[in-house]
Amino acid sequence: MHAVNPWVAVAYLVAGVLFILALRGLSSPATSRTGNRLGMLGMLIAVVTTLVTHVPLGGVGGAHGPSIPFEGDFVDLVTAGEIVIAIIIGGTIGFITARRIQMTAMPQLVAAFHSLVGMAAVLVAIAAFLNPGAFAILGADGNILTVSRVEMSLGAAIGAITFSGSVIAFAKLNGNMSGAPIILPARHVINLGTLAAIVILTALFAGSAHAGPGENNLFWIVVAAAFAIGFLLIIPIGGADMPVVVSMLNSYSGWAAAAMGFTLHNTAMIITGALVGSSGAILSYIMCRAMNRSFISVIAGGFGADSSSAGGPAKEQRPYKRGSAEDAAFLLKQAENVIIIPGYGMAVAQAQFVLRDMADMLKEHGVNVKYAIHPVAGRMPGHMNVLLAEANVPYDEVYELEDINHEFAQCDVAFVIGANDVVNPAAKTDKASPIYGMPVFDVAKAKTVMFIKRSMTGVGYSGVDNEVFYLDQTMMLLADAKKMVEEINKSLAD
Amino acid sequence: MDFISILSIFVLACFVGYYVVWSVTPALHTPLMSVTNAISSVIVVGALIASAAAGAGGSKWFGLVAVALASVNIFGGFAVTARMLAMYKKKERPAPKTGGH
Secondary structure: OOOOOHHHHHHHHHHHHHHHHHHHHHHOHHHHHHHHHHHHHHHHHHHHHHHHHHOOEOOOOOOOOOOOOOOOOOEOHHHHHHHHHHHHHHHHHHHHHHHHOOHHHHHHHHHHHHHHHHHHHHHHHHHHHHOHHHHOOEOOOOOEOHHHHHHHHHHHHHHHHHHHHHHHHHHHHHOOOOOOOOOOOOHHHHHHHHHHHHHHHHHHHHHOOOOOOOOOOHHHHHHHHHHHHHHHHHOOOOHHHHHHHHHHHHHHHHHHHHHHHHHHOOHHHHHHHHHHHHHHHHHHHHHHHHHOOOHHHHHHOOOOOOOOOOOOHHHHHOOOOEOOHHHHHHHHHHOOEEEEEEOHHHHHOOOHHHHHHHHHHHHHOOOEEEEEEOOOOOOOOOHHHHHHHHOOOOHHHEEEHHHHHHHHHHOOEEEEEOOOHHHOOHHHHOOOOOOOOOOOOOHHHOOEEEEEEOOOOOOOOOOOOOHHHHOOOEEEEEOOHHHHHHHHHHHHHO | OOHHHHHHHHHHHHHHHHHHHHOOOHHHHHHHHHHHHHHHHHHHHHHHHHHHOOOOHHHHHHHHHHHHHHHHHHHHHHHHHHHHHOOOOOOOOOOOOOOOO
């Protein structure tokens, strides 16, 4: 059935190229919107090509001509109708969700979407297993082709891992489940054993002489084991490592699509799978580097399990300077350069909108305002940039860690809002600290450091105290982030 | 297509992916994830083939459910990406004082 008509193969190739261009567009915000449209066009071409070649409408006839002969592939209007209904149901749910979702909930949404791709891959693999004739992977001996058996097992297994892993990631990010890691005894043995079982069973399935349509139960065991391993792999991983997990599952959803592309000999699926797979892998790497954690240690899990007593009760007595909104407003107005360092606490307090107002007022006073974003500032790669963009912060005022870190020495006020670990010098000095080695902002070089924090007791995600709180040039602004910024704005307006 | 041609396409596409993704600006990493999510739903091709195929009744229903799931992703993924990208704006007016870059 494959490549009966060369134009079909060309159409899938065009779709694959359009997907590459969709990602290429993301190299700058200016070209990104066109890129997204090219991606949509690619998907449309892939879907229409498949429909045209596989759903000859009964009665209409002639439209496809004799060039695409499909024995036993003739489907009536009922089937076409069923497909359209499935697309409408799914499309409506997807579209409405995409319109309504809060930008702060983006990590959960992406995790949920990954789980759907994973499940779709599993279902397609099952369909190929039950009806290999439709996918042209049935051998002359009545068995499914050996190489296809490996491909479909891989596709189903990776899809199943993506599904169950993403469901757990979603539950942790959405708060349906505690973000704390759940540690099973001997989990490494269980995980490695299950992985080995998947590999061995796949090999046995490939080597089996009994592999007709739906015939060999080994396939089902592989799928069940893969569902289990996805679940087991993600439950021991703590909330702080979720950005890595979401990126990793992104990668897996790509490899699952690629494996199914091998089964179907479909270039669009293979190209896309490779793109998505590399994309997720690179994002995982970037996130790991930003936290100075090795990928293996993230996957092994357990980070943040032991309630670290770092900092200790004695340190709570240390003196610090507390400032008021008026003090802060006065200093900010006098400043020449201000760098704002937002953390996830800002998003939780929904302070990004009033923060933008503050920056606007400062600009009217002739202050040069920049935003500095740490790669792990949000709950997924690039999350903080989206949250600031939503508050209409121009993207050319937002800088990445390595682009702005040298500017703190010339900066009058470093304004830290809802962040802690990413400005903690312990990452550079204290080898015992859980965040040691993580790249951080050198805020202590600024003339004044302002910290908006709810209270002195709550410390960052890693539970580490921060030396910067107690420096001479540091002013602690203890309040809810949104209320504090609103008060600063009031003082600035006077 | 034989296995080796398919494998060649796959390996070359991995390299293309590597270079294209590194050129994505970090500010757009979240839209990158949502758009890769949308395009990985190209798995819908397999789902459509299963739905349209005659024979083995069960496989058709697995296919249809997969079409619905992938459609959630296609529409949801592209729509949410478009919504995010629409928010990225440049400075509308020059700031009173521009510090060089």
